[in-house]
Amino acid sequence: MSSFSFEDLTNDEVEAAEALYGGLTDDVRRVLDLTIRTRADAEQVGRARALLREAADLLAADAPEGPAGIHYNAHGRSWNWGNTVVGLRNAFAPPVRLEWSDDGTARSAVHLGAAYEGPPGSVHGGVSALLLDHLMGETASAAHTRVTVTGTLTLRYARPLPLGAVRMEAAVADESDRKITVRATIREDRPGAEPAVEAHGLFIIPRWAQQPETPPGIGSLD
Amino acid sequence: MSSFSFEDLTNDEVEAAEALYGGLTDDVRRVLDLTIRTRADAEQVGRARALLREAADLLAADAPEGPAGIHYNAHGRSWNWGNTVVGLRNAFAPPVRLEWSDDGTARSAVHLGAAYEGPPGSVHGGVSALLLDHLMGETASAAHTRVTVTGTLTLRYARPLPLGAVRMEAAVADESDRKITVRATIREDRPGAEPAVEAHGLFIIPRWAQQPETPPGIGSLD
Numbered sequence: 001m002s003s004f005s006f007e008d009l010t011n012d013e014v015e016a017a018e019a020l021y022g023g024l025t026d027d028v029r030r031v032l033d034l035t036i037r038t039r040a041d042a043e044q045v046g047r048a049r050a051l052l053r054e055a056a057d058l059l060a061a062d063a064p065e066g067p068a069g070i071h072y073n074a075h076g077r078s079w080n081w082g083n084t085v086v087g088l089r090n091a092f093a094p095p096v097r098l099e100w101s102d103d104g105t106a107r108s109a110v111h112l113g114a115a116y117e118g119p120p121g122s123v124h125g126g127v128s129a130l131l132l133d134h135l136m137g138e139t140a141s142a143a144h145t146r147v148t149v150t151g152t153l154t155l156r157y158a159r160p161l162p163l164g165a166v167r168m169e170a171a172v173a174d175e176s177d178r179k180i181t182v183r184a185t186i187r188e189d190r191p192g193a194e195p196a197v198e199a200h201g202l203f204i205i206p207r208w209a210q211q212p213e214t215p216p217g218i219g220s221l222d
Numbered sequence: 223m224s225s226f227s228f229e230d231l232t233n234d235e236v237e238a239a240e241a242l243y244g245g246l247t248d249d250v251r252r253v254l255d256l257t258i259r260t261r262a263d264a265e266q267v268g269r270a271r272a273l274l275r276e277a278a279d280l281l282a283a284d285a286p287e288g289p290a291g292i293h294y295n296a297h298g299r300s301w302n303w304g305n306t307v308v309g310l311r312n313a314f315a316p317p318v319r320l321e322w323s324d325d326g327t328a329r330s331a332v333h334l335g336a337a338y339e340g341p342p343g344s345v346h347g348g349v350s351a352l353l354l355d356h357l358m359g360e361t362a363s364a365a366h367t368r369v370t371v372t373g374t375l376t377l378r379y380a381r382p383l384p385l386g387a388v389r390m391e392a393a394v395a396d397e398s399d400r401k402i403t404v405r406a407t408i409r410e411d412r413p414g415a416e417p418a419v420e421a422h423g424l425f426i427i428p429r430w431a432q433q434p435e436t437p438p439g440i441g442s443l444d
Contacts, residue, residue, distance in 0.1 A: 027274040034281040048277040052249040055273040059256040067336040092314040114289040119443040124306040126355035130348030221341040
C-alpha cells in the first residue's frame with residue numbers, strides 16, 4: 001500500500017485548491033450524467049466530443065500518472081480528492097458528505113441520478129454496498145480519530161431502492177480491543193421509508209496504526 | 223421498480239447507437255480521470271470548464287429526465303446503458319465485460335485507475351463490493367437465461383488491492399428451488415496473486431420472473 005504523504009500547505013491553500021478543482025468536478029459530473037441521458041444526434045455528439053477532447057488536452061498538459069492518494073498538512077487537515085465516494089475531484093462521487101450526531105451515529109443524505117442505476121429506475125445494489133462500506137468505515141474510525149480497515153461486510157437486500165433522494169446512517173454496535181462492529185442502513189429519503197439494504201461490518205484497527213508516528217486525521221482506510 | 227421497455231430497433235441500430243455514444247463516453251471517462259490527476263492552473267481550469275459547459279449544453283438540448291433504464295428489442299437483445307458497472311454510456315463504469323467458461327464460471331479483467339481509489343494507491347473496498355456484486359448477479363442469472371435479485375452479500379477483505387490491472391471470477395456454488403449461492407474473488411491480475419476480497423452471495427429468482435410474459439435477456443437485477 002502506498003503511504004500517506006505530507007504536504008506543506010496551509011488550510012487556506014487546501015481550500016483554494018478544493019474550490020478550483022471542485023468546480024471543475026461539478027462540470028464533469030454534469031457531463032457524465034448527460035452522456036447517459038442525451039438523445040443528441042451524431043453531428044451534435046461529434047461537436048461535443050471535439051470540445052471534450054480540447055478540455056482533456058488542457059488538463060493533460062500537466063497531469064502526473066497515478067492516483068490522487070491521501071495527503072495531510074501540519075494543521076490537522078487531510079484530504080483524499082480521488083476517493084470514489086467522498087473525493088472532491090472525483091466526478092462519480094455524489095459526493096457523500098457525512099454528518100455526525102453526538103451519539104456517534106453518522107448520517108448522509110445524497111441524490112443518486114442516472115449514473116447509479118442497476119435495475120431499471122433503481123440504485124445498483126453494488127452502489128448501496130459501496131456507499132455503506134464507506135459510511136461504515138468512517139463510523140468505525142470515529143470521525144477520523146483512529147485508523148480502521150474493513151474486515152468483513154455483510155449486506156441484506158430487503159427491497160429495491162429507487163433512484164433519487166436517499167439517506168443512510170451507521171453506528172457502532174459493539175467494540176472490543178481492535179475490533180469494531182458497525183451497523184448501517186440505506187433507504188429512500190421520505191418519511192416512513194423502510195431500509196432497502198441493511199448492513200453490518202467488522203472493522204479492524206491495524207497494529208501499525210497504533211504506532212505513535214501514524215499521521216493524524218487519516219481515519220478509515222476504505 | 224420501473225419496468226423494462228421494448229424498443230422497436232434492429233440489432234444494427236442498437237450497435238450504431240452504442241458506437242456513437244460509446245465513443246462519447248470514452249472521452250468523458252478520460253476527462254473524469256484527468257480531473258483527479260491534473261495540476262492545471264486556474265487559467266487552464268477556467269478554459270477547460272468553458273469547453274465542458276459548451277459540450278454539456280449541446281448534450282442537454284435533448285436529454286429527457288430520468289435514468290437510462292433497461293430495454294430490449296424483438297431480436298433477443300437487451301441493453302442497460304446507464305448501469306454503474308457495465309453501462310456503455312456510463313463513464314464511471316470501467317466498463318466491466320464478462321467472459322463465460324463452459325463450466326459456468328464468469329471472469330472479467332479490468333484496469334482500475336485513479337477514480338477507483340480508497341486507501342492511498344489501492345482500490346476502494348466498496349468498489350470491490352460493487353464489481354463483485356455485479357459479477358455475482360450475472361453469474362447467478364446464468365448468462366441472462368434467468369432473472370435474479372440479490373438477497374445477501376458477504377465480503378471478506380483479506381489484503382489491499384492495488385490500483386491497476388485486476389481480475390475477478392465468480393461461479394455458482396449451490397442452487398435449489400429459487401435460491402442460488404455464488405462465490406467470487408477479486409485480486410491483482412498477475413501470476414500467483416492471492417484474492418484481495420472473497421465474497422459469497424445468495425441470489426433469488428423472484429416469483430414474478432417465473433411468469434411466461436417476462437421479457438427475454440434481462441438477467442441479473444443488480
